[in-house]
Amino acid sequence: MTETALPTPQIPERFADCARRFNTRFEQYFRELADSFDAPPSSRFTPECLDLLRDLSLRGGKRLRVAMLYEAARLVTPDPVPGLEEAALGVELLQTHGLVHDDIIDDGPVRRGGPSTYYAYREQFPDRPQDALGLAVLAGDLALVLSLRVLLDSPAPPSARHAMVGVLSAAASAMIAGQITDIERDFTHLPSEELLHAVSDYKTAHYSILAPVQLGLLAAGEDPARFDAELRRYARLVGIYETMRDDYLDLFGDARTMGKSTGSDLRDGKRSYTITAVLAAVNGTERAVVEAALGAPSCTPQTVAAVREIAVSRGVEQKLRADMRRYAELASAEAAAWRPRWREEAVTVFEHLPLWSVERLM
Template identity: 30%
Template sequence: MEKDQRDREIKSLVVELFSYAKYWREQVDPRLKEFFQAERQNPFCGEEFGREVLEKIEELTLRGGKRQRVAFVAATTSLLGKDVTDEQVKRAIVDSAMGVEILQTHLLIHDDIIDEAPLRRGGKTIHRVYTEEFPRRSYRGDPKKYGDSVALLAGDLAIYFACQPIITSEALSPEGKIKILNILIRSGIDTFYGQLLDLLRDVRGSTTEEEILKLAFIKAGRSSAEAPMHIGAVLAEKDSPDVLAKLSAYAIPTSIAAQLQDDILGMFGKEEILGKSPLSDLAEGKQTLLILETHKRANPSEKRTLEILVGKRDITQEEANQVREIVIATGALDYVRETARKFVNQAQSALDAWGADWGVKEKHFFWAVTEAAVAREY
């Protein structure tokens, strides 16, 4: 009964969390549409193909996505004492959050090229769209090179777009703009350092639990949690080193727990909920903690199966089920869930160290985020 009660409480918190994110999505998305509409008037975008690529960037930015980063910016601003219903503050949040979201588009486009991913947020990836359109347009050359090249340029465009709403904002002070851009750019740089380490790990063919957990934060956590929270601190004018350190002490373990849950969903989730194929991580041979721990625990026969199937580009659903059965049978799935839970507990302990004068309602929100990190299905 206690477990059922706790599950109901967590589900209620998750609903509350997504409701908050939805509110801020409704503030940010119309402004994103206005931003891209204005960019269409750029005379250098004038060629039909330029506008078409711009539309693909806009579509990916607006398609799906939970807008949790936007919610993190707003909730941290409120947590540290700013009235987020004030129109000037709200505009500052929205302008900053637009930059955060477009930066994420940039990261996703490039990540999809590297992973050769066919789907993102329930639709085709940009490189896949242009690879498939190549023969229909009777172009000459290599379809894949063309698709990858267009997507690479689209991703590069997105990083410049990410800076514009902040630079041109009338709600942000000059000092605030510099601080926010520095946070945004630094998070992007660190994410790419993580991507380089990830590439090295894949070609090296070996990894450790410590390396996987470190990469979980560098590749995703910096841009998804820590940077938005630090931006919120700047907006609240409470971005002292002590405050930023306390926010990071929460953001780091929360991000790692969320990434471990992503890895579980990447193997056991449903495509219609995830917006991507649950076969893709296995086909890529992605070295997750789930796979590492399964290898450690597997018997010789199970190891042979893993060696054959993990990384098989054309892996079938039936073959993927064989891998899933081994993951469960070895206890690796339970181990990763327990590890994620430890990071949730660590994040919740960090909450206890937050200032007594920090917003109670917002602390409740961030506690809900930690539970949602391991309870969500997408």
């Protein structure tokens, strides 16, 4: 390849531009959906459901899945390809589905700086909690169906459309298996590294990294099945450090920056990478402090701060940072091996994305 590699500082700029353009397209999608959605004309709840999905979908997020999808197509060609916009819509609608159901499972009141879909319904129907729950479940289900429907309506060739639906449905299935395993993990006092990685792989990597790359390649006319093993290795490594990053921020992050309170994993009794590392590092009085806070909804910000101080003093924060860096470097090396096969510029993005993501935290 004779192309010039994309300078690393341009990657955030490029991703931000991609997010802006996609957000405009996403807004257009929801406007068109509101006009065309088939529902009983007398139904008031159906338009409200669509409004809540629209609000959550457009409220935030860096659209890294979308950027990865477009960059995957650029691995093959710099030219526009049919079906790429619809693939991006499908991936983000699947993300919306996951967020709605995740907040139901976790009883989460806040998402992306606003009320979760579940809590929006709870606020609207305070005297009918079961109906609020049911409506939230159905909203998440609808987002999943819409994610597949948008692919079926794409202008991609029929064979590509069929393959894309297969990729996204497999990602959705993996996400659900990951959610189940996530709950199963929290029945274990001290999960193994293998179990933690499995949750990350299925709950995050399959739909956030692997599926966007596969969809981008398919839209560009490449068969991702030819490179399945290496794409899965890359997705798994990125998924591990991204999950570690989210878990890290839940204890060590800034609530104002994240748009939600810290310590939620601790209060919910979740055996995340961070909480598992803290449990493995403490004993005696410190262990008693951590275990008293674990799974206690009444756990105060002061208690969260105390657990954070214990984690720092026991080297947990430093260890997590080192682990994130290690997995990011492994992912970067995996992508660098794509260079002889695909376009230099796009390979550079996949090579430097893991390191850029970790450096933002450091």
